[in-house]
Amino acid sequence: MATIIERYERKFPGSRRAYESAAGLIPGGGHQSRVVKPFPIFARDGSGGTKRDVDGNEIIDYMMGFGALMLGHAHPDVTRAVADRLAEGTHLGTTSELEIEWARLVQDLIPSAERVRFTASGTESTLLAIRLARGFTGRKKLVKFREHFHGWHDYVSMDSGINTQVGIPEETMSTVIVIEPDLDALGGLLERDDDVAAVIMEPTGGHWGQFPLANPGFLEGVRELTAKRGVVMIMDEVICGFRMSRGGAQGRFGIMPDLTTMAKIVAGGLPGGAVAGRADILEQLGDAGTSRLAHPGTFNANLVSATAGIATLRKIASEPLNDRADAMASRLKSGLRDALNRMEVPGQVHGLASVVHVALGVDAEDEEISTVPHDELAQATAGSRAARIKLAMLNEGVDMMGGIGFMTSAVHTEDEIDRTSEAFERALAALREEGDL
């Protein structure tokens, strides 16, 4: 029987050729989180819950634009609105009514959003939020939790899954304190150090809940400790926003941060992001004459992203999209569970809302919020096995997130979900064949 790699090479020859043609042109052959070994697939188009690669293979997609696509690929409502906008001009060099409508939708959906400011990405959103917090408090330090990911700028790259800090000055890193997600550790730190401007966190835990927090208690604890010390609580809802509920994680758990960072779904699958939160903190941005803090940016609140964001958020506000995406995730979780049982492979299936994680090899009952220790969860995705299951799933026509994760959308069908569970069972069999399980 052919090995996983042999089947992969046979199924995706066009992708291999494309990858080879990137050599000497694009460092590493492409985006670091998209390139896998021996070569990544090159996709060409997508529709709903599926996409097609350059060889014409149809692939059920759970990357969903790294979480940006609550409406799947090329949703007609978004596509039409964006196409109309393109014909009317992409950048008129002025502010626009679209920005106001977009901000209003964010304000209506995200409970703590007294003010809203648009950026061009999630990385820019966390950078701006940190600057706002430092400006507001007059303090210097940032606290982040181990394994929480907030983009790739200098202040957030430590202990976030980015495995190198080359190019980041020591002086910059000395202003960031990384701690375990532990309330006693945070409490002790804030008591000892009065130079902390902000605590930033992924509200469901590191890597979009791969390492879950004991919620809502943990969020409540961070809220209390930060409020007591005048430290700005930044909830990074780049993935959770409009996904954990239409009001994000804060809507789901009822905890109001001082600042919220967003991207992905907020811009309807186009580049864009936002920082929202307390008026007194955001008003530092002021107008050209009164601002304390600078925040320019050619493509912030650009008309095309605004249009896609508005089309998406309007639907999220008025239709049960989250319920539908969540129902697809529930169906997927039980299908994956059945596959693990049938193959007699230990593993835990966990995740909230439209997020699904599989911790292979972990012997524990399934939970929405996993209580398995984080080092055991880390072990489940360490080494070559998680990389090989990604390839084995692609051989079966399914693309999942690294770390054995899935994000469902409101447009995945039951048939796609059921085919995914069957694919997972065959992928497990392929891994077993190679002695990986």
Ligand SMILES: Cc1ncc(COP(=O)(O)O)c(C=O)c1O
């Ligand atoms: C929680 C979180 N914050 C920030 C970011 C960075 O966003 P972007 O990739 O748009 O810069 C990401 C990206 O995956 C994220 O998951």
